[in-house]
Amino acid sequence: MSNRQDPVWRFLLPSLVFVGVFSLYPILESFRLSLYRMILTLPWLGQKFVGWENYRDLVTDPVALGSLSTSMIFVAVTTPIEVLLGLAMALVLNESFRGRGWLRAIVLIPWAVPTVVSSQMWRFIFNDRYGLFNYLLYGDATQLYWAPLAEPGLALLSIMVADIWKTSAFAALIILAGLQGIPGELYEAASIDGASAWRKFRHITLPLVKPALLLALLFRTIDALKVFDLVFVMTQGGPADTTNLLQFYGYKKSFAEGMIGYGSAIAVVVFLLSFFLSVLYIRLLGTGLLRKAQQT
Amino acid sequence: MKKFAFAASVAAIGTLTLLPFSWFVLTSWKSAAEIIAIPPVILPSFHWDNYRAAITQYGLLHYIGNSAIVALATTLVSLAIASLAAFALARFKLRWARYYLMLLLALSMFPQIAIAGPVWRLLNFLGWLNSYQGIVAAYISLTLPFAVWVLTTFFQELPYDIEEAALVDGCTRWQALRLVVLPLAAPGLFTAAILVFIHAWNEFFFALIILTYPALQTLPVGIALFPGEYTMPWGEIAAASTIATLPLVALTLIFQRRIVQGLSAGAVKG
Amino acid sequence: MEEISFTVADGEFCVLLGPSGCGKTTLLRIVAGLESASAGTVDIDTTRVDLLPPQDRDVAFVFQNYALYPHMTVFENLGFSLRLHDVAKDEIQTRVTEVARLLEIDNQLKQKPQQLSGGQRQRVALGRAIVRRPKLFLFDEPLSNLDATLRANMRVELGRLHTRLGSTMLYVTHDQAEAMTLGEKIIVLDKGRIQQVGTASEIYHRPSNLFVAGFVGQPQMNLIEGRLDSNGKFHDEGGVEIDLAGTVASRSAVDSPLTLGIRPEDFRPCASADAWFSGTAEFVEDLGSDCFVHLLCGKLKLVARLPGQNRIKRGDSLHLNADPQRVHLFRDGRRVDLFGSEA
Secondary structure, three states, X not given: OOOOOOOHHHHHHHHHHHHHHHXXXXXXXXXXXXXEEOEOOOXXXXXXXXXXXXXXXXXXXXXXXXXXXXHHHHHHHHHHHHHHHHHHHHHHHHOOOOOHHHHHHHHHHHHHOOHHHHHHHHHHHOOOOXXXXXXXXXXXXXXXOXXXXXXXXXXXXXXXXXXXXXXXXXXXXXXXXXXXXXXHHHHHHXXXXXXXXXXXXXXXXXXXXXXXXXXXXXXXXXXXXXXXXXXXXXXXXXXXXXXXXXXHHHHHHHHHOOEHHHHHHHHHHHHHHHXXXXXXXXXXXXXXHOOOOOOO | OHHHHHHHHHHHHHHHHHHHHHHHHHHOOOOHXXXXXXXXXXXXXXXXXXXXXXXHOOOHHHHHHHHHHHHHHHHHHHHHHHHHHXXXXXXXXXXXXXXXXXXXXXXXXXXXXHHHHHHHHHXXXXXXXXXXXXXXXXXXXXXXXXXXXXXXXXXXXXXXXXXXXXXXXXXXXXXXXXXXXXXXXXXXXXXXXXXXXXXXXXXXXXXXXXXXXXXXXXXXXXXXXXXXXXXXXXXXXXXXXXXXXXXXXXXXXXXXXXXXXXXXXXXXXX | OOOOOOOXXXXXXXXXXXXXXXXXXXHHHHHHOOOOOOXXXXXXXXXXXXXXXXXXXXXXXXXXOOOOXXXXXXXXXXXXXXXXOOOOXXXXXXXXXXXXXXXXXXXXXXXXXXXXXXXXXXXHHHHXXXXXXXXXXXXXXXXXXXXXXXXHHHXXXXXXXXXXXOXXXXXXEOOHHHHHHHOOEEEEEEOOEEEEEEOHHHHHHOOOEHHHHHHOOOOOOXXXXXXXXXXXXXXXXXXXXXXXXXXXXXXXXXXXXXXXXXXXXXXXXXXXXXXXEEEEXXXXXXXXXXXXXXXXXXXXXXXXXXXXXXXXXXXXXXXXXXOHHHOEEEEOOEEEOOOOOOX
């Protein structure tokens, strides 16, 4: 239903321009750049078209493959934990109790704290000489202290802890929205039907919160590919390339080392991964959730 | 029994969330000796030295200034553009509105690295590296998809009849937006503004690659690159971090209801 | 809410009738155990239940918005409570199919609530209650979300259901038509207080106070303020004079401010000499079967029901009186009986 001359285009033009110039064009450019070999900051050295060579190198480069597997492990471990913790927090926040507003605000703080700040914070906690983590484990016995950020196995774990601390709240919010969509009357009807608290959870809460859980899972998975600040501040990809999460590795190649061609190949891979996940996410949104599926 | 378990969970959640952060904040008031002490000193002696050093030696205030300028500019421009787009998407029954929204959603999700190189080269070409307009342009494109998404859902929930009444009374679409929708959507706009501001304030990746002159760097870059060769000046870092985070924490505490609403709207309701 | 006390007999269909906010739903939920009262007891089948949670009270509740489990099929919705009580699978099967057939939803057993129409959902909500064979059925305005025709049909269905099952039912509604057709005992509530308890006939023909008189009956009873003089004549300020000498037995109502009530259908057109009220028709509602004439008598606005197909038009003058036996008198809001003793 248009009005005489609806200036539709005038409304949408600015956003289209930005999206086109700063999002769509760069993606395509990244694809293009991945076919070249060049140094970012030395453009006068020219660019050499190398076709798929960057990708071939990627597939044979142990560090690159290590980066991929590290990212997969990271996602596989943090996402379920965050969703579970998120569910627990959401269940608590769904009840009405005095101070609920406070708890909700507190739970948002990790999200609001700049990631760089929380990275430094965890770096401090994991410090090998006076960090809180070591103290809680070993007390005064400083000779037993670990340097989690310097140990190949533990470094990744430490980053995971930092990430879980920061983002469980976000998962909690998504799940909480799902919980709040469940009409209270269903619980009343279940009470009358004879259900105990546990059965109410099993037969009503769980099935009806499943879409939100899935959403949180998918959302967190996509986000896990974007982890950068934590790695940059806490480990810089080390020790021994054990925390080279994909986005950081791409940065390292493109900007720290200037190998923009190779870095773009990494960028393309990361993009495809997250694009595939986003499509899944949007499909999910479109099917069950755009329609309010919980009408009685 | 049930009540006790519940209270315990509430306490656990609160503590685990606050503990790391409060530990860090407390550190900002400790003297150098207290910081490295084992067993750890819980209550600091409230030195303000770290803060003084952070401000005078490390130029904290000018980092904050840069962050403030960038975040504010981003918020204003991003919201302006997003409101226009969201209004059109919500009101003009465009057949491809859904696709545009989905495209935006997909765009808001992909990792910055995917576009970082080309964006850098583009800004370099425009001479916008190490400039406010450069970083703000990059930030606008980062926040735009999310802002459009959130605002579209807000606008969709506004009752349409009021606008129709305005149109019948003789307003153009543009006037309807300005005089009727925007005032009504003020809460939604405000929420979106807060979210965009926080996002821009905290952003690190693009700030790192676009702003390499210390004079222009924003707070996250300042804190990440805090100089320290042999021993990290944890006190100063903690002080700088506390100052960096305080406005955000305050914003979050005051507007937590709106923030929760906005985030869920963006992520769940679609 | 004020102090309320009432009893429902075994197998009785009792209706709690009142306007919104009068507390009827709260009362129902207290009986169900979904809310608790600050004082008092609830007994079901001579057992005290107010300390028990809803799960243990053996009552069934039909919600206004049905509260069907959206992720379960109709079959699962119906059988849910049986499952919770560990009833054997084949018995669940038999009972659910039996009830589904009774309510004519047996073709929908495999569907989910979203796929059903409003009327079908309502029947599933009903079925869920019936399957449990509870001691008490509680209904919270179950028909209010249905459209008019469906509502009228379901009213009859519910009545038939009650006769067939013979169960005790407590039904909350603000719709007096529902109350009158379904209720064997009607409890009229307003502002947290019981206004009257009685059968439909008692409530309609002998309303015990002004509220009940005004609430029950569509269109509303006509109410005129005035006084009775020592000659048994009722006067109002506008000069209306009604001779009730033959009927009013008691003298104590003389000279106190009274309210006279006449239902629209009790008016009779008459000659102007015998008229109690003479006025002009302001607006005529011709509904086909009936005709409601709104007339202006001096300062009084009255509504009279006349048989359809009469020729009254706007602007016509009308003279009305009524059978004195059908007149209601209220003093201080409470009913005054005309024949013999006072209320």
